[in-house]
Amino acid sequence: MSTHRASISDLAAQLNLSVSTISRALSDHASISDATKRRVWDLARQLNYQPNQLAAALRKGRSNTLGVIVPHIDGHFFALVLKGIENGANQAGFNVMICQSNENAVHEKKNLETLLNAQVEGILVSLSLTTKDVRHFEDVRRRDLPLVFFDRILESPEVSAVVLDDYQGAYQAMKHLIGQGCTRIAHIGGPQHLNICKNRYRAYVDALRDHDLPYDPTLVHFCDLTLPEGHEAMEVLLRQNPGLDAVFSANDLAVAGAMQVLRAAGRRIPEDVALAGFSNELFTLLTEPHLTTVDQRCEEMGRTAVRLLLDMVAEQPRRLAPRQIVLQPELLVRGSSQRRLPE
Amino acid sequence: MSTHRASISDLAAQLNLSVSTISRALSDHASISDATKRRVWDLARQLNYQPNQLAAALRKGRSNTLGVIVPHIDGHFFALVLKGIENGANQAGFNVMICQSNENAVHEKKNLETLLNAQVEGILVSLSLTTKDVRHFEDVRRRDLPLVFFDRILESPEVSAVVLDDYQGAYQAMKHLIGQGCTRIAHIGGPQHLNICKNRYRAYVDALRDHDLPYDPTLVHFCDLTLPEGHEAMEVLLRQNPGLDAVFSANDLAVAGAMQVLRAAGRRIPEDVALAGFSNELFTLLTEPHLTTVDQRCEEMGRTAVRLLLDMVAEQPRRLAPRQIVLQPELLVRGSSQRRLPE
DNA sequence: CGCGGCAGTGCAACCGTTTGCACTGTCCGA
DNA sequence: TCGGACAGTGCAAACGGTTGCACTGCCGCG
Known part of the structure; x- marks a missing residue:
């Protein structure tokens, strides 16, 4: 058993088809005959084919990954919010990258760069306590990348945010x-x-x-x-x-x-x-x-924030007005x- | 201001150099003259050039990302371990993808596939309570992908693990x-x-x-x-x-x-x-x-586990014997x- | 003067997938 | 009989980097 993962071209070679046909068959494209699709699917299962997300992401310009920046990950509140975020994102087929700013604005800026380099499709942020200067978020805006704040938000009508009342x-x-x-x-x-x-x-x-x-x-x-x-x-x-x-x-x-x-x-x-x-x-x-x-409503805050973010990600011509959602607490x-x- | 991120070829065009020279200059390669490097670095800063990790990862076959599977993210213990993992990984320049199995073996298997598709370079796992069948971890072994268990481990001398005494x-x-x-x-x-x-x-x-x-x-x-x-x-x-x-x-x-x-x-x-x-x-x-x-020693467990994993990632011919590390608790x-x- | 070596750069293939377009063959209607 | 529509497939160029190798000068040495 080799260490090599089966790729789309391995399938193509074994079936005497072109890679494009394989690619289309795998994504159930309409212009591929049912017979061919079946052949492809069968072999794919047999070879335990798993698509390389990286390659797809590079080509499509969509990484299927969201980024989250929280002040810290321990403690009741953020852990529960993260749980909501993670579950919501997964259900929509997105991965999540989590960064901690450790309540430090410099760290926060670095986290942001990391996430941008990883080509995330959207970012969720709860600000660190020491963040006064918010210029680093300008980059995100300039790239037209969806951005949602939660709990500790940037107070401005121009940003999307989810907070508790x-x-x-x-x-x-x-x-x-x-x-x-x-x-x-x-x-x-x-x-x-x-x-x-x-x-x-x-x-x-x-x-x-x-x-x-x-x-x-x-x-x-x-x-x-x-x-x-x-x-x-x-x-x-x-x-x-x-x-x-x-x-x-x-x-x-x-x-x-x-x-x-x-x-x-x-x-x-x-x-x-x-x-x-x-x-x-x-x-x-x-x-x-x-x-x-x-x-x-910690978990709900996470779910709400991620849903809002995913709406923005889906919206193609990025003209969605910023939205602020206020959750009602429960006594x-x-x-x-x-x-x-x-x- | 266009929404387009500066790429390596933009730099090349503006400086009348080839992309390979730019690439090498950016990574401070020895065979590029200092003068050229300086020109490249200056322009890179000016255009706010940020490398596309996806492309590099695809080519190099190294995603700079680690995967973690935990039973759940809320609760004191795992949150602290995750904090340790996240900090350790970041210091080594790695990103972290976190998945929750929700104490469910089926979920756990799905998480594993997600991480494999995302081309992570190594995986940290704490088993779900319902995991009896561990065949899904065979895939990881077959791909020769570093794998470290922590806390809730697979009891076998063939796996690497970090536990508390x-x-x-x-x-x-x-x-x-x-x-x-x-x-x-x-x-x-x-x-x-x-x-x-x-x-x-x-x-x-x-x-x-x-x-x-x-x-x-x-x-x-x-x-x-x-x-x-x-x-x-x-x-x-x-x-x-x-x-x-x-x-x-x-x-x-x-x-x-x-x-x-x-x-x-x-x-x-x-x-x-x-x-x-x-x-x-x-x-x-x-x-x-x-x-x-x-x-x-939650945080220490996270740091230890990630260090062990990174050692395994770095080890090129993957012949590192599995190691089990036991941490001493404190009364x-x-x-x-x-x-x-x-x- | 010729040749080897070296510093500095470029060419082009490659990673694995997607996708616009071109191509082939078949069938149908005029 | 011919043209066109259409189903099904392949070609090749992307995406944005990395890297082995080839290339060009230039210098020094015998």
């Missing part, structure tokens, strides 16, 4: 807490230069106002939303407001930290203090009681906030 | 528990057809024997290691052995479940019952006390098992 998700969480009878609701917020954190904070403010609850600055604490910072935030908030009766946090990790502090301070959850987080991390089901949170009410039985 | 990790955890003075140690084990689970159980048995502790079948419970099954396992074990003083679980999720049950039963942790898990999941730092666990002692102060 963070504001809505946060607003729903707040509405739920208020509905449980909470009136002194604290907020643990994230870095306000991130639009996701900004939107969650905005929703907090707006929800209070819409329900005629006063805004109290001592009930709000901003931090980096890690576990220890969640601890610290809760300690500060509790000191300033011993009477608070709920906490809405911009992520799950911080609220998990807050929960530990509250427990240590003898507060019952949810009877004394109701809790709600954001992201639907796995561990929200590991705390006791389980944490109320907002699901970010998951669990024990940490459920003080009244649902009626 | 699960036995050692489990043994260390057991030794630690025994060192804390525990004598009635329960084990929550996983499916015994998985070698990782089998090895962890073996270590449990051996550690008891080596420390002159009796093996008691009522202290052992096998299940699928989910959170609810962890609950159930703990309930059963506690009923059968109210006096148990430690639990070693084959993963972290199950021990988290066990912890909740123990807490509900009024047991103090670690004073009454010491706990140890396996995998160093993120949430092990979210429980109170934090969970003692065994780190699996992380935390609150859930620390009954005595370290001396």
